[in-house]
Amino acid sequence: MKVLLEVRNLRKYFPVKKKTFRESRQYVHALEDISFDLREGETLGVVGESGSGKSTLGRVILRLETPTDGTITYDGNDVTSLSGKDLRAFRECFQMVFQDPYSSLNPRLTVGNAIAEPMRIHGKVRSHNEAKSAVSEMLLRVGLQPEMANLYPHSFSGGQRQRIGIARALSLGPKVLICDEAVSALDVSVQSQVLNLFNRLKRELNLTYIFIAHDLSVVRYISDRIMVMYLGQIMELAPKEQLFETMYHPYTESLISASPEPSTKTRKGRIILKGEVPSSLNPPKGCRFHTRCFKEMPICSETEPELREVAPGHFVRCHLCAEKGRG
Ligand SMILES: Nc1ncnc2c1ncn2[C@@H]1O[C@H](COP(=O)(O)OP(=O)(O)OP(=O)(O)O)[C@@H](O)[C@H]1O
Ligand SMILES: [Mg+2]
Numbered sequence: 001m002k003v004l005l006e007v008r009n010l011r012k013y014f015p016v017k018k019k020t021f022r023e024s025r026q027y028v029h030a031l032e033d034i035s036f037d038l039r040e041g042e043t044l045g046v047v048g049e050s051g052s053g054k055s056t057l058g059r060v061i062l063r064l065e066t067p068t069d070g071t072i073t074y075d076g077n078d079v080t081s082l083s084g085k086d087l088r089a090f091r092e093c094f095q096m097v098f099q100d101p102y103s104s105l106n107p108r109l110t111v112g113n114a115i116a117e118p119m120r121i122h123g124k125v126r127s128h129n130e131a132k133s134a135v136s137e138m139l140l141r142v143g144l145q146p147e148m149a150n151l152y153p154h155s156f157s158g159g160q161r162q163r164i165g166i167a168r169a170l171s172l173g174p175k176v177l178i179c180d181e182a183v184s185a186l187d188v189s190v191q192s193q194v195l196n197l198f199n200r201l202k203r204e205l206n207l208t209y210i211f212i213a214h215d216l217s218v219v220r221y222i223s224d225r226i227m228v229m230y231l232g233q234i235m236e237l238a239p240k241e242q243l244f245e246t247m248y249h250p251y252t253e254s255l256i257s258a259s260p261e262p263s264t265k266t267r268k269g270r271i272i273l274k275g276e277v278p279s280s281l282n283p284p285k286g287c288r289f290h291t292r293c294f295k296e297m298p299i300c301s302e303t304e305p306e307l308r309e310v311a312p313g314h315f316v317r318c319h320l321c322a323e324k325g326r327g
Contacts, residue, residue: 004176004208005038005061010070012056012232016281029280030056032232032288034070035307036315038176043202043209045223045240047216047255049277053232054212058178061210062094063087092122095169097162099181104165105153112149115139115168122172138167141204143197159190163197170201178210183218195222216259220244225313228252231280231288234307238314248316250295287319295320 011034013027030053038044046054059065061072063079072079074090082090098104105114115138116131118124125131136146142163153161162182169177179198183191199222201207213219219226226243228236228251236249244263247253254273257266273292278284284291290300299319307317 001039001041003037004040004074006071006073007038007061008035008071008073010034010057010060010072011068012053012060012065013068026281029232029283031060031067032283033307034232034234036227036234036237038208038210041202041206041208042224043211043222045219045226046210046212046229047214047219047226048229050214051231051277051280052229053280054214054229055180056232057229058096058180058210058212062096062178063090064096088122092172093175095172095174095177097165097169097177097179097182099184105161105168107153110150110152111139111156111164114153114164115149115171118168118171124172134171135167138171141170141201142167157190158186159194162186162194166194166197166201170205174207176208176210178212180212181214182211184213184215191218192221198222216255217261220259220261228255231278231283233288233317234315235289235318236314236316237307242311242314246311246314248310248314248321249289249318250293250320251289254294287317 010031012031013029016026016028018025034057046057048054056065060067063082067080079090109117112132112135115135116125119131119134125134135149139146139148144160144163153164156164183194186194195218198209202209211219211222220240223240225237225239227234228249230251236243236247236252243252244256245265247256247265253266254271256263257269257271271294275292278291286301286303287293287305290296293300297319305317305319305322307315308321310316310321
C-alpha cells in the first residue's frame with residue numbers, strides 16, 4: 001500500500017509557565033520520538049491512557065500545533081514547514097472530527113451554514129445555490145435529510161450532531177480524517193451506527209483514517225493497524241490481528257487484558273498496573289513504562305529501549321523483545 005504520510009522523530013514539548021523568575025523552564029513532553037507511516041486507505045487506530053499524547057499527535061499532523069522537532073512528509077513535502085497557500089491546500093486534505101460536535105458547532109449557525117462555512121472560506125462554492133446543493137449532498141452522505149439544513153444544532157440528537165460534524169469535515173473533500181474520540185460521547189448503540197457510517201464513507205470516498213480512542217474495543221472494531229501510546233511514545237504498532245494475538249509490550253498486554261474481549265494470550269485474567277501514570281513533565285528515566293511494568297528488568301530503569309521491528313510490520317519499544325531477538 002502506498003505511504004500517504006511519513007512521520008519521523010516527531011517531538012512536541014509544551015513550555016510550562018514558571019512560578020518564580022529563578023525557576024528553570026519546564027516542558028511537558030507530550031510527544032517523544034514518534035515515527036510511523038500512514039498508508040493510503042488504511043484505518044490506523046491510536047490508543048493509550050489519558051495524557052499519552054493522542055490528541056497532540058492529531059493536532060501536530062494537522063498543523064494546529066507546530067512540532068518541536070521532526071518531520072511529517074506528505075506528497076513529498078515536509079508539512080512542518082508549509083505556510084500560506086501550500087498550508088491551505090494541505091489543510092483541505094486533512095480534516096478532524098472531534099468528540100463533542102456540540103461544542104465545535106456554532107449554536108447560532110444553521111446546520112446548512114455550518115457545513116457550507118469551510119467551503120466558503122476555501123472558495124469552493126461561488127453562489128448560494130451551489131452551496132445549498134453541496135450541503136444537501138453532504139447531508140445525504142452522512143444519512144441525514146437535506147431539509148435538516150435549516151435547523152440549528154440544538155434540535156439534533158448526539159448521534160445526529162456527530163453526523164453533522166462529519167459532514168462538515170467532509171465538505172472540502174479531504175483524503176484523511178483524523179477522528180479524535182469521535183464516538184466516545186455516544187451511547188453504545190449509536191456508537192456502532194456512527195462506526196458503520198465511518199466504514200461506509202471510507203469505502204465510498206477512499207478515505208484514510210487516524211482513529212484516536214481510549215476505548216480499545218472501538219479501535220479494535222474499526223482499525224486495520226493499531227498504535228499503542230504511553231507518555232508520548234509509541235510502545236507498540238502492529239496490524240490489528242497480530243497485536244491481539246502476539247502482543248509483545250507489557251503495556252499492550254495490560255490494555256488488552258482489561259478490554260471486554262481479551263485475546264487468548266491475556267484471557268487468564270486482568271492485569272492491574274501498579275502505581276499512577278507518571279508526570280509527562282518529568283518522564284521516568286530508561287523505559288517510560290518501567291515504573292508500572294510487571295516484567296521490569298534491571299536495564300529498564302537505565303536505558304531507554306528503541307522502537308524496533310520485531311516481525312514484519314510489528315514494532316515494539318521494549319527491552320524484553322531485544323532479549324528475545326538475541327536469544
Ligand atoms: N496546549 C498545551 N499546553 C500544555 N500542555 C499540553 C497542551 N496540550 C496538551 N498538553 C499536555 O500534553 C500531554 C498530552 O496531552 P493529549 O491531550 O495529547 O493527551 P491525550 O492522549 O489526547 O489524552 P486524553 O485521552 O485525555 O484525550 C498531557 O500531559 C497534556 O497535559
Ligand atoms: Mg485527547
